[in-house]
Amino acid sequence: xxxxxxxxxxxxxxxxxxxxxxxxxxxxxxxxxxxxxxxxxxxxxxxxxxxxxxxxxxxxxxxxxxxxxxxxxxxxxxxxxxxxxxxxxxxxxxxxxxxxxxxxxxxxxxxxxxxxxxxxxxxxxxxxxxxxxxxxxxxxxxxxxxxxxxxxxxxxxxxxxxxxxxxxxxxxxxxxxxxxxxxxxxxxxxxxxxxxxxxxxxxxxxxxxxxxxxxxxxxxxxxxxxxxxxxxxxxxxxxxxxxxxxxxxxxxxxxxxxxxxxxxxxxxxxxxxxxxxxxxxxxxxxxxxxxxxxxxxxxxxxxxxxxxxxxxxxxxxxxxxxxxxxxxxxxxxxxxxxxxxxxxxxxxxxxxxxxxxxxxxxxxxxxxxxxxxxxxxxxxxxxxxxxxxxxxxxxxxxxxxxxxxxxxxxxxxxxxxxxxxxxxxxxxxxxxxxxxxxxxxxxxxxxx
Amino acid sequence: xxxxxxxxxxxxxxxxxxxxxxxxxxxxxxxxxxxxxxxxxxxxxxxxxxxxxxxxxxxxxxxxxxxxxxxxxxxxxxxxxxxxxxxxxxxxxxxxxxxxxxxxxxxxxxxxxxxxxxxxxxxxxxxxxxxxxxxxxxxxxxxxxxxxxxxxxxxxxxxxxxxxxxxxxxxxxxxxxxxxxxxxxxxxxxxxxxxxxxxxxxxxxxxxxxxxxxxxxxxxxxxxxxxxxxxxxxxxxxxxxxxxxxxxxxxxxxxxxxxxxxxx
Numbered sequence: 187x188x189x190x191x192x193x194x195x196x197x198x199x200x201x202x203x204x205x206x207x208x209x210x211x212x213x214x215x216x217x218x219x220x221x222x223x224x225x226x227x228x229x230x231x232x233x234x235x236x237x238x239x240x241x242x243x244x245x246x247x248x249x250x251x252x253x254x255x256x257x258x259x260x261x262x263x264x265x266x267x268x269x270x271x272x273x274x275x276x277x278x279x280x281x282x283x284x285x286x287x288x289x290x291x292x293x294x295x296x297x298x299x300x301x302x303x304x305x306x307x308x309x310x311x312x313x314x315x316x317x318x319x320x321x322x323x324x325x326x327x328x329x330x331x332x333x334x335x336x337x338x339x340x341x342x343x344x345x346x347x348x349x350x351x352x353x354x355x356x357x358x359x360x361x362x363x364x365x366x367x368x369x370x371x372x373x374x375x376x377x378x379x380x381x382x383x384x385x386x387x388x389x390x391x392x393x394x395x396x397x398x399x400x401x402x403x404x405x406x407x408x409x410x411x412x413x414x415x416x417x418x419x420x421x422x423x424x425x426x427x428x429x430x431x432x433x434x435x436x437x438x439x440x441x442x443x444x445x446x447x448x449x450x451x452x453x454x455x456x457x458x459x460x461x462x463x464x465x466x467x468x469x470x471x472x473x474x475x476x477x478x479x480x481x482x483x484x485x486x487x488x489x490x491x492x493x494x495x496x497x498x499x500x501x502x503x504x505x506x507x508x509x510x511x512x513x514x515x516x517x518x519x520x521x522x523x524x525x526x527x528x529x530x531x532x533x534x535x536x537x538x539x540x541x542x543x544x545x546x547x548x549x550x551x552x553x554x555x556x557x558x559x560x561x562x563x564x565x566x567x568x569x570x571x572x573x574x575x576x577x578x579x580x581x582x583x584x585x586x587x588x589x590x591x592x593x594x595x596x597x598x599x600x601x602x603x604x605x606x607x608x609x610x611x612x613x614x615x616x617x618x619x620x621x622x623x624x625x626x627x628x629x630x631x632x633x634x
Numbered sequence: 635x636x637x638x639x640x641x642x643x644x645x646x647x648x649x650x651x652x653x654x655x656x657x658x659x660x661x662x663x664x665x666x667x668x669x670x671x672x673x674x675x676x677x678x679x680x681x682x683x684x685x686x687x688x689x690x691x692x693x694x695x696x697x698x699x700x701x702x703x704x705x706x707x708x709x710x711x712x713x714x715x716x717x718x719x720x721x722x723x724x725x726x727x728x729x730x731x732x733x734x735x736x737x738x739x740x741x742x743x744x745x746x747x748x749x750x751x752x753x754x755x756x757x758x759x760x761x762x763x764x765x766x767x768x769x770x771x772x773x774x775x776x777x778x779x780x781x782x783x784x785x786x787x788x789x790x791x792x793x794x795x796x797x798x799x800x801x802x803x804x805x806x807x808x809x810x811x812x813x814x815x816x817x818x819x820x821x822x823x824x825x826x827x828x829x830x831x832x833x834x835x836x837x838x839x840x841x842x843x844x845x846x847x848x849x850x851x852x853x854x855x856x857x858x859x860x861x862x863x864x865x866x867x868x869x870x871x872x873x874x875x876x877x878x879x880x881x882x883x884x885x886x887x888x889x890x891x892x893x894x895x896x897x898x
Contacts, residue, residue: 277702303702365705384705413713415706434706467686467717471710525689530707 196557197616198632199566199579203257205232205242206625208570218621220608224288224296227612230258230619231298232626233283237267239300239353241311255617255630262311264353267302279304285370289392292376297356299379303366306381308357308392314350318342362388362398369419375426382419385412387431389443401449402431402441417475417532424484432489436473440500456498458505468520468529476532481541482613488544490535493517495546495556510556510563513548515586515597528602538611547606550595551622552582568606568620568627578632680727683718690715 207216215236222231230242240263245256270279281302289297295312320342323331365383372379380401381388387402402419406412415434422428427443439452460469472492480487486507489496493514496506512533516523523529528549535546547553548565556563565582585594608621616631690711 275702366702412709413716415709417706434710467683467714470713470717474706474710521686524686527693527707530704530710 196560196562199618199629200575200632201573201577201579201627202255202575202617202630203628204570204573204625205240205258205628212624216624218608218624218626219282219284220286221610221619221621221626222286222288222298223610223612223619224298225290225613227614227617229261229288229296230610230628231286231288232619232621233266233286233300234624235280235282237265237269237281237283237302239264239266239283239286239298239309241351255615255633258628262351262353264309266300266307266309266355267305270304284367287370287372287379289372290376299370299372301367301370301381304360304363306359306367306370306390307355308359309353310356311351311353314352315346315348316344317347319345357392357395359390359395359398362390368417371419371421371429373421373426374424378426380419380421380429382416382431384415387416387419387429387449399447401443401447403448403450418478420478420480420487422484423480423482430478430480430487432475432478434474435470436475436491438475438478438487438489438498454500454503456503456506458496464517466520468524471524471529472520477534479535479537481537482539483541486541488535488537490533490546492529492531492533495535495544497544497558508558510544510554512546512554513584515584519597523602526602528605531605532607533605534608536609536611538616539613543611545609545611545618547609547620549602549605550600551604551606552584553606553609553620566629568622568625568629570625576632579629683721687715687718690718 206218207213215234215238217235218232219235220231220233223229224231228244228246230244232240232242234240241261242258243261244258266283267281269281271277272279279302283300283302285299285301287299289299289308291297295310298309298311300307300309319326320340322336322339322342323333325331359381363381363383363386365385367381367383369382370379377393378389378391381390381398382402385403385405386400388398389401390398402416404414404416413435417432417434419429419431422430428440429443430438430440432438436457438456440454440456441449442453443449445451445453460473475489475491477490478487485500487498487500489498489506490512493516494512495510497508497510499507520529533547535544537544542559543555543557545553545555551568552565553568554563554565565584566579567582580593583591583594584600585591585596587597590596604622606620606622610619612618618629620627620629693711694708694715
């Protein structure tokens with residue numbers, strides 16, 4: 187897979203599609219809260235604050251002939267979670283979909299896990315494109331026939347019908363989390379998955395909903411002593427006994443479930459020593475990890491903190507092997523960002539299929555890609571201004587200080603309300619999905 | 635110098651409460667780093683640090699009525715407050731404030747997350763406004779009596795008599811103000827022990843400790859549509875004492891019941 191961007195053999199990213207409402211007045215329920223490709227890349231799921239899941243499917247026809255890869259069109263839409271009220275605490279449970287994770291495909295149907303703050307659901311998405319015709323006891327419109335009028339018998343035949351996509355909830359995994367669920371991750375054993383909240387991680391079997399195993403518990407005996415929470419967790423892509431979880435203090439712990447039932451003692455602790463020259467009151471907050479993702483190979487993992495993306499080699503705990511600055515120009519603005527709460531924004535990150543490029547979002551609807559091989563990076567913008575198909579995206583640049591060049595944008599002009607928190611990369615091709623507040627942008631590499 | 639600083643402080647506070655305008659915050663990263671050099675830099679550093687502390691406490695106090703506050707965010711803000719307090723204790727600023735409050739022992743233990751998150755919420759609305767109106771009159775953060783009161787109010791659980799919330803008083807009416815820390819421990823111990831009303835609750839798998847504070851203090855489980863702030867404001871003081879002592883006796887009763895059940 188080619189590199190991030192720039193000249194030469196690198197990729198040129200083009201606009202492909204944009205989904206969602208055009209107007210600037212964003213309905214709260216339409217705010218996209220998660221984006222995820224399935225394992226083949228054919229399906230793209232989004233979850234929103236209103237508890238809905240929308241699945242897009244890539245067109246398969248004319249892939250060879252057309253100038254671009256298949257377009258993504260709506261495949262299925264369903265209401266995954268509804269708002270609930272916890273009477274014991276007198277608090278509302280938001281229906282916002284925090285995460286969607288696809289399960290590897292085992293049969294004709296597709297399965298995904300979707301979660302809000304408290305409940306995880308397993309959804310089955312299946313197609314129906316045939317229906318039986320020619321019943322003996324029923325008319326075509328469904329009315330029952332009088333048996334005495336039946337003179338001959340025939341075997342019902344399956345005839346094609348318009349494609350119908352059905353989504354049905356197959357399992358509901360509830361009541362296992364006191365705190366807000368921030369992550370779910372399917373295991374490579376195809377049987378279990380984990381769910382993580384602020385203080386605990388539970389292991390579930392996909393078939394069993396009334397029981398889960400608690401595998402990590404960092405809740406202190408005395409809540410007064412709470413200084414650290416779990417921010418993300420993920421299973422290793424190949425080792426079904428290994429998972430990692432990140433914390434608000436910038437540490438990542440790798441645990442092996444074979445070691446003990448309760449994995450409170452980590453097998454490995456990944457932490458980079460703090461740079462004393464950069465120390466401030468905000469150091470801890472900006473070190474808080476908002477996302478952790480294993481590479482497809484399983485050899486590396488990537489973490490996102492407020493200002494940077496770090497790549498860790500699983501064999502080396504004391505420091506990351508690569509660090510990429512996402513928006514270092516914000517370091518001098520941390521106080522303002524603390525004031526307006528932007529410093530608590532949780533950005534996600536993702537790998538491309540070959541693990542050679544990583545991508546993450548920023549403000550002003552900018553997103554960044556870092557090529558691990560060429561060490562080049564690029565900043566692009568998701569905006570409706572570039573919305574002609576196959577328009578090549580122009581690289582953007584933020585001017586940190588001093589003289590602003592033409593086409594550069596100064597830090598003070600950045601719109602901090604336009605944040606790209608969720609991005610996803612097709613597992614095999616150079617197709618990316620980037621979510622702004624309420625729109626989903628799909629970009630592809632330029633096909634010649 | 636005092637007046638100028640006072641005005642500057644007000645402006646800072648103004649900017650804190652005004653949202654959506656493009657402005658430059660003091661953004662004193664450079665200042666904070668260079669602070670050890672030169673005595674002149676220190677007052678403004680203190681001011682910045684004070685503003686940050688106040689900002690953090692405001693953040694902790696704002697609670698969402700219907701939706702649970704984000705635990706990660708609360709913990710990070712509380713840690714920031716603790717960091718500031720630690721630094722202030724180290725450079726003596728904190729000590730100064732404590733000795734000015736009558737007869738209270740200084741805060742050896744740093745304020746815990748829960749206290750910061752809860753007690754700040756409890757001292758909501760009614761307490762917040764007078765605090766900030768007093769504060770704007772002040773210039774230097776460390777010198778005046780007014781300011782020390784404010785510091786104690788918003789930052790320390792050892793609140794001066796007139797500003798201490800009913801809750802703490804009712805929990806431990808006999809407690810010396812100086813033993814406040816001990817009384818806080820007691821409170822949290824009580825709360826951590828599940829105080830269920832039925833035997834079923836005792837065996838429930840649901841973790842109750844997260845909302846025990848609410849149920850113990852309010853004595854009502856079915857209070858809908860009230861967040862932490864509202865409930866504690868309207869709460870009559872008598873009930874608190876009763877419910878707390880009831881909890882302890884309930885627990886003893888329950889032990890007794892369980893004993894009987896187990897033996898049978």
